[in-house]
Amino acid sequence: MKLDLNINGEDLEVDVSGSELLSDVLRSKLDLTGVKEGCREGECGACTVLMDDMAVNSCLVLAIQATGRRIVTVEGLAQQDALDKIQEAFVEHGAIQCGYCSPGMIMAAKALLLREPRPTRHAIRDALAGNLCRCTGYLNIIKAIEAALLPPRDREERL
Amino acid sequence: MTYIGTSLPISSGTPKASGSLAYTGDMKLDRMLHAKLLLSPHPHAKIKSIDTAKAAAVPGVIAIFSHENTPATYYNSALWIAEQDFVPDERLFSPVVRFVGDRVAAVVAADEATAEHAAALIEVDYEELPAVFDIEEAFAARNVSRDPETLPIYENPISDMTVEYGNTDEAFARAHLVVEDRVKTPKTHHCAIENHVCLAVAERDGSITVHTPCQSVFAVKFIVAKALSLPDDRIRVIKAPTGGSFGGKSEPVLEPLCAFFSRVTKRPVMLQLDRYGSIVSTRTRNAAVGRVKTAFDKDGKILARDIQAIGDAGAYRSGGNMVVGAMARRLGRLYKIGNQRFRGWSVYTNTPIGGAYRGYGSxxxxxxxxxxxxxxxxxxxxxxxxxxxxxxxxxxxxxxxxxxxxxxxxxxxxxxxxxxxxxxxxxxxxxxxxxxxxxxxxxxxxxxxNGHFGAYPENAAATLSLRDDGGLHLVSPLHDLGCGTVTIMRQIVAEAVGASPEMVAVPEADTGTCAFDPGSRASRVTYIVGECAQEASLMLKAKILEVAALAFNSSPDDLTLKDNQIRSNYGGDRRMSLRELAGFARQRSPEDISVTHHFKPRAxxxxxxxxxxxxxxxxxxxxxxxxxxxxxxxxxxxxxxxxxxxxxxxxxxxxxxxxxxxxxxxxxxxxxxxxxxxxxxxxxxxxxxxxxxxxxxxxxxxxxxxxxxxxxxxxxxxxxxxxxxxxxxxxxxxxxxxxxxxxxxxxxxxxxxxxxxx
Incomplete structure (x- = not known):
């Protein structure tokens, strides 16, 4: 069937079957391979995307459920090649090692900052609860998110 | 120091953060096929028959493989040197499955869903055999041939080693206190977020190119060549970006299969496991049981220690004996213990295969x-x-x-x-x-x-060149698993030469361009390859200054290279960039500015x-x-x-x-x-x-x-x-x-x- 999807700000018509997962459609049909896959059961969070600004595991969403929603993948964050401040902070603060969980982590962080611009450390940790990372122990990821939400001057003082 | 000890961000940060970096599973090639494995539901069974008719009838299925139509060549996936004498007991598909998760068959099809669907339609008739899961039970049944009909013989124990020094019994006899424990450690999964994956490409000339997030391109090459009975030079292995490994991708598991599928179908084949497959059918940390007795004097000085340990190699031997050997090698290196005895065994069990895992043996x-x-x-x-x-x-x-x-x-x-x-x-x-x-x-x-020296052969090799654009190019078989290997090599080269890190290109391992080294294993990369890179850098710098001396009409000793620029120690405005120097050298120097350095550690x-x-x-x-x-x-x-x-x-x-x-x-x-x-x-x-x-x-x-x-x-x-x-x-x-x-x-x-x- 033909689905009308809004992906990274673009209206697209995509041919999918009724049982196809959003993660598969994004990866295979739209070449948005920044959407990673690690478990296909909603445990690892590597496939996290935004659906109407909420973080969802795209491996637990059918493509047809995405109709009429705004889907944003990690590829949709950078504006004219300039990284989002969360992406920048991840690079700068050692939040990235192997990088496989990074797109999902970044999208989970983005969803958090969209609903709560100045979250506490506790809220940041909770927002990442559904995203597994095996390299970093999460600590530099949390640090990066805190750095991203502070204006540059505060950032210097706090770090 | 300018760059050593700083916090230079990881080199691959931007492509990883933006989602643009293509890991193996993100690659798409023309005419590429997808393979799926069928794994054993039984811990030990003989395969009586395999009926693939239903699977073969599924539209889009290209080929089906099992022990019936794949090489019966045995190999040991733990080796990393071509002629290493490790006992081979694994093959692409065995007629006897030895653990829940062992490979039974594979379907290669036009797309992943078709391959998965067809694999589920393969009908296998098994004759179940007795199985053992517990380490100590397997050990107690030692010297019993468990599988006499097949070669090689899967017999326990796999290895039996003793390390002893001093006089342990005498020291125990005069102990103030002896403390004894039995400790059990579990079989664990590395849990890299990227599942195991491989892409093999049959080239027009009959050679095979393998793209894999591995830890040693040369180990992959040797094992693929061995499993497929091909000359080494028909296999080229290119290290792909790695979504975590921790030892899990150290041993070639999927590569020989994928290469074979591609060779037969003459098309690129992608083989990616799901999480179940990664956990049960690749490699795990060897479980262990240890009995330790430590003797103390009244002041708490350790007089002696006596340890017996059994490592669980799982269903195939891999490096099970080496893990136990690694356990033994730590014993005299943390505490001063004058008298010590270690006896260690490795055993087969009908459980997932052991292998390398961060902290190997330690x-x-x-x-x-x-x-x-x-x-x-x-x-x-x-x-x-x-x-x-x-x-x-x-x-x-x-x-x-x-x-x-x-x-x-x-x-x-x-x-x-x-x-x-x-x-x-x-x-x-x-x-x-x-x-x-x-x-x-x-x-x-x-x-x-820090590396293999003292236990196994150890070497590193690097070629460092000044490019015509003034950049530096380090060619060494590096495998960045996410730890930042590429980044620290850039720091080391930059520091030693006097260039800035962004001027240093560090491509990762490719058997087509790199000289042999053992790969990312044994905590060897920073210490050994880093030292090799530093020495090569200092040699290159000397060469640069020799050529610069011609340009400056001065002695190399009177010149300084810093921040990508050469200047005279005696003042003057003249600055020569590395790019200018490279151009000068290309036209005037009798030899290219490039060094190849082979390094063998002695510590x-x-x-x-x-x-x-x-x-x-x-x-x-x-x-x-x-x-x-x-x-x-x-x-x-x-x-x-x-x-x-x-x-x-x-x-x-x-x-x-x-x-x-x-x-x-x-x-x-x-x-x-x-x-x-x-x-x-x-x-x-x-x-x-x-x-x-x-x-x-x-x-x-x-x-x-x-x-x-x-x-x-x-x-x-x-x-x-x-x-x-x-x-x-x-x-x-x-x-x-x-x-x-x-x-x-x-x-x-x-x-x-x-x-x-x-």
Whole structure:
């Protein structure tokens, strides 16, 4: 069937079957391979995307459920090649090692900052609860998110 | 120093953060096919027949493989040198399956869904055979040929080794106290977020190119060539971006299969496992059982130690014997122990295959010995820190077992600085709580090696060139697994030459362009390849200055190369950029500005760690929460501070899992892996991560690059015993079976109550 999807700000018509997962459609049909896959059961969070600004595991969403929603993948964050401040902070603060969980982590962080611009450390940790990372122990990821939400001057003082 | 010890961001950061980096599973090639494996549901069975008719009839299916139409060549996936003499007992598909998860068949189809659907339609008739899952049961049945009809013979034990020095029996006879423990460590999964994956491409000339997130392109090449009976030079292996490995992708597992499928179908073939496949059918950490007896004098000096350990190789031997050997090699390198005996065996069981895993052998042996030391401190009435300080090795001690010197070993500083920063004395003597929740603190020390020297052949090779654009180009078989190998090589080259890191290109391993080295394994990359890169850089710099001397009409000694520019030490405005110099050299110099350096190390110092933790245990549920961690390391000079901290953070995360959560948890009746998905195999998430402080003691290892040595593996080793020790401190128990699941903690408390009442 033909689905009308809004992906990274673009209206697209995509041919999918009724049982196809959003993660598969994004990866295979739209070449948005920044959407990673690690478990296909909603445990690892590597496939996290935004659906109407909420973080969802795209491996637990059918493509047809995405109709009429705004889907944003990690590829949709950078504006004219300039990284989002969360992406920048991840690079700068050692939040990235192997990088496989990074797109999902970044999208989970983005969803958090969209609903709560100045979250506490506790809220940041909770927002990442559904995203597994095996390299970093999460600590530099949390640090990066805190750095991203502070204006540059505060950032210097706090770090 | 300009770049060493800084926090240069990881080189691949931007493509990883933007999602643009193509990992193997993201690659798409024209006419590419997808393969799916059918895995055994039985722990040990003979395949009587395989009916592929239904699967073959599915539209889009291109080929089906099983033991009936694949080579019967046996290989051992642990080797990394072409002619290494390791016993071969694995083949692409075996007519006898030996564990739940063993490979039965594969379907290659136009797309992944079709391959998966067809694989489920393959009908297999099995004749079930007796199976053994428990290490000690397998050991007790040793010297019994379990499978006489097939070659090779799968016979226990796989290996039997003894290391002994001093006079252990005599020392035990005069001991003031002997403390004995039996410690069990689990079979665990690496849990890289990227599942195992490989892409093989049959080229027009009949050769095969393999793209794989591996740890040694040469190991892949040798094993693929062997399994397919092809000459080595028909296989080219290119290291792909790696979404985590931790040893899990060290041994070629999918590569020989994928290469064969591509060779037969003459099309590119992608083979990607799902999480179940990654957990059960690739490699795991060898489970172990250790019995340790330690003899002390009345002051707490260790007189002697006697250890017997059995490692669980799983269903195929792989490097099971080497893991036990690695356990033995640590024994004289952490504490001064004049008399010691180790006897170790590796055994087959009908369970998932063991292999490399971060902290190879060290994680098992330190769990055994460091938990034992905590119990000893208790019985001696001594503080565990004091007990360790009486016994720890000192810088440049010899290895009494005959291994290389421990090098500039600063473990005593790690323990002293750590105890102070953690406020150990106060925390240790604080009340543990009289309510439902008890608090305790524990600590542990650890050591791990720096490369293979002293155990296996070791070498590194690098070609460093000045390009015409003024950039530097390092060609060495590097495998960045996410630790930042590429970044630190750029720092080392930049520092040594006088260039800036962004001018240094460091492509990763490709057997088509690189000379041999053993790959990312054995904590060898920073220390050995880094040293090789530093030496090559200094040689290149000398060459650059020689050519520059022609341009400046001066002596090389009178010139300085810094910030990509050459200038005279005697002033003057003249500056020559590396680009200008490269152009000058191209036209005027008799030889190109390039060096190839082959490096063989003559040392293998220890890297050291001390870890301090505080835990809170809920005595009602048995749940343990790690509250605080302080990790102090002696890694010589850290090359990159942020990356080094990141290694420690990740090591702590993995160590907490090893202590409390992670276990494949093989069902003793059926041989099924119970921890077979991420919902059943628990990995710590962000809210569960404790507060962490990371310290590095002032130290330089003169044999390493800029004084640096290895970190990634040792970082995880002390964590699990430190946590177990803290739990036992909180509860007054002597729990020794990892992981300390709530069930085990509650059982320990019940047992303790019974003992108290008796």
């Amino acid at each position: 994680s098992q042996i330190h769990a055994i010995t460091e938990i034992n030391l905590e119990h000893a401190a208790r019985r001696l009435g001594m503080d565990p820190v004091e007990l360790r300080l009486k016994n720890l090795v000192e810088p440049f001690d010899d290895d009494p077992a005959g291994g290389p010197s421990v090098g500039n070993a600063r473990i005593i500083e790690c323990v002293k600085e750590g105890a102070e920063a953690f406020d150990w004395k106060n925390k240790r003597n604080r009340p543990r709580g009289d309510g439902r929740r008890k608090r305790g603190v524990g600590m542990s020390c650890a050591t791990h090696g 293998n110092p220890g890297s050291y760690a001390a870890c301090f933790v505080e835990v809170e245990v809920d005595t009602l549920t048995g749940l343990t929460r790690v509250m605080d961690v302080l990790a102090v390391h002696d890694i010589g000079q850290p090359i990159n501070l942020t990356l080094a901290e990141g290694q420690v953070h990740g090591g702590i995360h993995m160590g907490i899992g090893y202590a409390l959560l992670e276990d494949l948890d093989i069902d003793p009746d059926t041989g099924q892996t119970k921890g077979n998905s991420l919902s059943r195999y628990q990995v710590l998430n962000a809210p569960e991560m404790p507060r962490v402080q990371v310290l590095f003691v002032e130290s330089k290892e003169t044999t390493g690059p800029y004084g640096g040595k290895a970190l990634g593996e040792v970082a995880t080793v002390p964590m699990a015993p430190a946590i177990v020790n803290a739990v036992n401190h909180a509860l007054g128990t002597e729990l020794t079976e990892l992981p300390l699941t709530p069930e085990r903690v509650v059982a320990g408390l019940v047992e303790q109550d019974e003992l108290d009442q008796a």
